[in-house]
Amino acid sequence: MKKPLHKHIGYQARKMHGHFTKYLYERDTIFATIWVFLFIIILGSIPLNLGSLNPIKLGLKDLDMNDMSYSKLGKAQNTPIDTSNIVVINIGQADREGIAAIINKTASFKPKVMGLDVIFNGPRDAAKDSLLREAIQRNKNLVVAVKIETDSSDKLIPTENFFLNNSSYYGYVNFPNDDKETVRYYFPFKKDDHDKQIVLPSFSSSLVKLYDTTAYNKIKKKADSKVIVNYTRNVTERKKQYLVIEGEDLLMDNIDSSAINGRIALLAYVNLSPNDIEDKKFTPMNEKFAGKSHPDMNGIFVHANIISMVLEKNYVKKLPSWVNWLISVLVCWLFMSFFIRYYLESHIWFHLVAKIIQVASAILFVWLGIHLFDRYRLKVDMKMSLLVIIMAVDVIYFYEAWAVWMHKKFNYKTVFKPHHH
């Protein structure tokens, strides 16, 4: 009589369970696992930067597998356009006089707060400078952009805004990465290293302060800590998730007042052409998640995404490093048990099975990381888990030799026999 399907499945599951757990509590499995981590620590402690000669390491330096969820898997594709909090006004190539006109016109629609994401690093035409200074001074709800730097006495100072005065609200627009790297983090506030009383706000924090006190109080608690940016919206030729108003349309009264009234109006340079990379950043939303590419997002949309994240309180949580290590230890232990079973009992299949398991676990762990990130906004670093699975196969050979030597020398009890293969 044929076995029923459920019994067949149950039998196979028990068999697979046996493959994984048969050697789980063996001393060899535990010591081999320890050796994997010893190797990782020893290799990681070599004080030479061998990565500069390693094209794979250089190429993948900025890689985060979660980025794939934006470029290939449709994450954030269906995020609704922000119709209540943020509107972006494109200043285009307007000069200082033009920017002053755009500020005043925007103000006439009564936004709750305005942000001008432009750096002015010195005087230009005196008359135009006067117009812009007057516009900045007149609009008390305007936040201007600065950069933070340290002066000669190592003190944190706001710079590069010629129009900054004592009554202006300001926020820094620098991000804690270089221009060639993906913007993944930002500091909501930056404290001076020496004088803790000096705390400078980021551009987005200053805007949120004027817009939503509750959200501001929450972000204030993250002072001086690196916060992961949760990208949820983008503006491209095909996708419009923030309302962008052209400066010309604004000045020609082609705007519905409800589009600006009571909102955060962000005034900045926007250009959707991929060939124009002025003030564009690399973000996880880039169409290419690995390899050479163009910067993909205008800086103002990075700020807009940060503001949306703070207002909607959908921060990304990051699993602590010790949890990532713990997961990798458990994964290594389990897979080591599995590999040892094949190594000892079905050695002819060992390499084939090990390679299949490595590929399958790479696919599985990448999915797990993406799933947790997408569903629970939880960032789990599965790189270590993948690394230990890859290393486990090689470490078994070393461990076998070590265990046999220990057996001969100290009568160390091991499941490995001399000249096993």
Add this chain to the structure above:
Amino acid sequence: MKKLQLFTLLFSLTLAASAQNNFLLYSFKGNVSVVENNVESKAKVGKPLASTATVKVAAGGAVTLICNEAAMFTFTKAGTYALNKFGDSCRVSSSSVSANYVKYVWASMTKPTGSAGSNRKAYMNTVGAVSRSINNIWIDPRLDTLNYPGGGPEFPLSWKSYSDAKDFDFSLYSSDNISTAIHSTSVNKLKIPIGDIANKMKQGNSYFWTASVKGEENDELKIINYVTKETYAAVLDAIKKQGAAFEAPAEQAYRIGFMLEDAHYLSEAYTYYTKAATLDTANALYRSTLMSFKKDYEIK
């Protein structure tokens, strides 16, 4: 119990049927107006519109709308559009990230990456030059330079129009005088066969050509090199010599077509792509390349 379930189902269906789509006027250009409650007003960016509204687009205008805060679509042709007829455009795909991951991994593992020789678009998509000014005509950068030895199959000089214009001006200039056209004609198609202007040119000389909406100007000039038969024969001979020792006739025709296209002998490349597809009718690459070539250059 069954009655309750039926009632719930009917109620849900009624709710779904009566759900109204909401629109947001995202951007517009030209003359666009909105009719709401029988009142016509000028379109304004950021204006929310109910599905009962109607959008009127004048000639040369365009308007982009966002439906239910997610789906974007654009009207580029003149006309009157009742928004309640665009419910289909409001749909957005909603497959999960996990499902897409499985599809992506499977596709990546099973789809061959291909090579430059089997993908003429990937190989040649850097062809082109900078362009200046904005006008209503777009000429594919692939046509930036055309080497034409005369004869051969009918090959069109084509362009695309951003406006609803029906008539276009075509102008041909000699290389030493771009202020006065040596030949001008009006056409009502978005292309002109090169054979129609061949008798206006002399072999061995270079010419510029452009197309514009009738009555407008287009500063974007493209080049035709009307090469001599000898020049073309030398190029073809050089290409033929580069073949492998044992090259099948279809393979040779495909390779020559590919290299001629790269050398801007487009009319002749068409001849060889056709030849390759005819010699080996079972070869999907030859067939698809020919189809793609015809589509790119508006060959009917």
